[in-house]
Amino acid sequence: MINFLAFKRPVIRFVLSLTLISTAVSAQDVKPIAPAVLPGQGLKQYDFFYAGEAPTRNMYIVRGGKIAWKYIDSTGRGEISDAILMANGNILFAHQYGITLINSDKKVLWQYNAPEGAETHTAQLIGTDRVVFVQNGNPAKVLVINIKTDSVEKQFNIPFKSGTHGQIRHARLTAQGTLMIAHMDLGKVNEYDTDGNILLSLDVPSVWSAVPLKSGNILVASNQNFVKEITRNGYAVWEVQLKDIPGYKLTDPQIAQKLPNGNFLINNWFNSWEKKLDKTNPPVQAIELTPGRKVVWALRSWELGPSTTIQLLNDPNNITEKAFFGEFK
Structure with missing residues (x-):
């Protein structure tokens, strides 16, 4: 009588060996997409406010290397494409299907719901009484709303x-009281x-x-994986192709900013x-x-989730507190 099990056992061991070898080779073939040891001090590098486009609408304030405040919304709709922390602790954030203003206790102070078929991805406060925002849709439009009276003033x-979804993600008021809009489409x-x-x-x-800069130049980030500082004539005075930064796989810059030290902070969504x-x-x-x-600092702290915007606390270049739009101040 032939013992088939005697033949099967070596075959099984052989197949398992091949599987383990294949797994080991595959693991060795995976190229690191960032250095194991990153430059800078991680979360301790800066105190900052953080938010990003994700299935849940989360925001964080980091102080002294630790999460000091967080807002977690896993039940609502949309993504946070824009969020601004004000000096009084209030936060205005655009979350695709609306705009919300909350205080540090997470109490809703004002809210706007986008009409059916429209989306809102960027907004900014004007003083304490008004919000200017872009609404994607047909037509796309800019609105100024008085949040005290809930009336459209412009x-x-x-x-x-x-x-609708592919039109616009970002707009900012300039120091001259105009509105700079990045028309993605x-x-x-x-x-x-x-x-x-x-x-x-x-x-x-x-x-x-x-992002309009203090110098009058404009810092732009593109889905084509580049960041440039350009003059008002369109001339690039500084630029980087993110694929050319050695040791890092950087694929999706959304918002970049120029720091007081002259460096550039670029998110990687x-x-x-x-x-x-x-x-x-x-x-x-x-x-x-x-x-x-x-690269002098790299952030890799995934308890914060994906990154769209990072606002450094106590940044002297931050003009959001003094923002105005023409006659609206």
């Missing part, structure tokens, strides 16, 4: 060419006055954000709808680059 249409940065007149228009392919985070090889959420493009 609105005008702006150009668009894509469907148009590939343009446009500056508007309160009557909707276009004062400036610059070509920036797939632009996600446009992670799409948690389409990808699963590999906790054994996670990407960094942000990097700080010198003008010479050296």
Whole structure:
């Protein structure tokens, strides 16, 4: 009688050996997407406010290297594309299907719900009484709302060419009281006055954000994986292609800012709808680059989730407290 088990056991052992070897080789083939030891002091590098586009709407304040405050919303709708912490502790955030103002106790002070078919991804306070925001839709428009009376005090249409979701993610008031809008679908940065007149228009392919700088220049981040500081004539005085930074895989810059020390802080967003985070090889959420493009700080603290915006506390370049839009102050 033939003992078939005697043949099966060696075959099983052989197959298991091949599987283990294959797994080991695959693990060795996985290229790290960031250094094991990062430059800087991690969460202790700065005190900052943090939020990012994700399936849950979470925000954090980090002080002294620890999470000092957090807001967690896992039951609502939409994504946080923009959030600003004010000096009084209030936070205004745009979350795709609306805009909400809360205080440090997380009490809702004011809320706007976008109409059906529209989206709101960016907003900014004007003083304590008004909010200016962009509403994606057909048509796309800018609105100024008095949050005390809940009345629309100004609105005008702006150009668009894509469907609602792909139109605009970011806008900021300038020190001159105009509104700088990053038209992602148009590939343009446009500056508007309160009557909707276009004062400036610059070509920036797939632009996600446009931050007006103290110098008058504009810091732009693009879905084409670059960040540039450009003049009002469109000339690049500084730029970086994120794929060229050695040792890091950086794929999705959304908002960049220029720090008081002259360095550049760039977030690296992670799409948690389409990808699963590999906790054994996670990407960094942000990097700080010198003008010479050296990484001097990298953030990798995934208890904070994906990164869209990082606002340094006590940043002297922050003009949000003094923001105005034309006659609205």
